[in-house]
Amino acid sequence: xxxxxxxxxxxxxxxxxxxxxxxxxxxxxxxxxxxxxxxxxxxxxxxxxxxxxxxxxxxxxxxxxxxxxxxxxxxxxxxxxxxxxxxxxxxxxxxxxxxxxxxxxxxxxxxxxxxxxxxxxxxxxxxxxxxxxxxxxxxxxxxxxxxxxxxxxxxxxxxxxxxxxxxxxxxxxxxx
Numbered sequence: 704x705x706x707x708x709x710x711x712x713x714x715x716x717x718x719x720x721x722x723x724x725x726x727x728x729x730x731x732x733x734x735x736x737x738x739x740x741x742x743x744x745x746x747x748x749x750x751x752x753x754x755x756x757x758x759x760x761x762x763x764x765x766x767x768x769x770x771x772x773x774x775x776x777x778x779x780x781x782x783x784x785x786x787x788x789x790x791x792x793x794x795x796x797x798x799x800x801x802x803x804x805x806x807x808x809x810x811x812x813x814x815x816x817x818x819x820x821x822x823x824x825x826x827x828x829x830x831x832x833x834x835x836x837x838x839x840x841x842x843x844x845x846x847x848x849x850x851x852x853x854x855x856x857x858x859x860x861x862x863x864x865x866x867x868x869x870x871x872x873x874x875x876x877x878x879x
Contacts, residue, residue: 707743707793708833709826715742716815723749726757726800727807734800736762741794741814742823748784754806758783759790762797784808795824 720741726732746759759782781801782790792798794814816822 706791709829710742710793710823711815712823712827712831712833713837715817715821715823717818718820719813719815720820721811721813723809723811724800725807725809726754726803728803728805733757733802736760736797736799738797739794739812739814740820740822741816743791743815744794745789745791745813745815747789747811747813748786748808749811750784750786750806750808752786754803754808756802756804757808758801760799760801761792762799784810794822 724731724734761779761782763779784790794816
């Protein structure tokens with residue numbers, strides 16, 4: 704299955720912005736509650752073992768229109784990082800870095816967004832969500848050859864001919 708199909712459409716993750724953040728006693732030890740300037744965020748822990756604290760806390764996001772009720776990925780909780788661990792989450796899901804109690808930890812953060820930094824926060828209707836094959840068709844070309852105009856001026860994706868996700872996963876990039 705595809706991650707966040709209700710938020711990531713054909714042009715919603717075309718650009719990225721990456722940076723590092725270092726938590727240590729002599730500098731930043733925490734980061735206040737916030738949402739990212741991204742549709743999806745990848746947070747990769749580069750730190751060496753030995754730090755204490757610094758969990759990544761996610762807050763309940765009900766009522767903000769960011770998820771369908773009942774989805775476990777929309778819940779609250781703390782993530783305890785370990786070296787080389789990555790967390791992928793919706794950019795607008797409110798979160799914070801809790802205080803680092805000792806040692807040092809460095810993370811690389813990658814924000815995915817649409818062209819010119821546009822961040823979609825309103826979910827796509829179910830009928831407009833992309834399949835796995837549609838999402839990865841023509842990646843990097845900037846064009847979606849599979850999108851066909853509808854009578855109302857919007858676009859509709861043609862069926863890629865895959866019977867299921869497994870067929871799409873076995874397909875070569877040229878077949879997608």
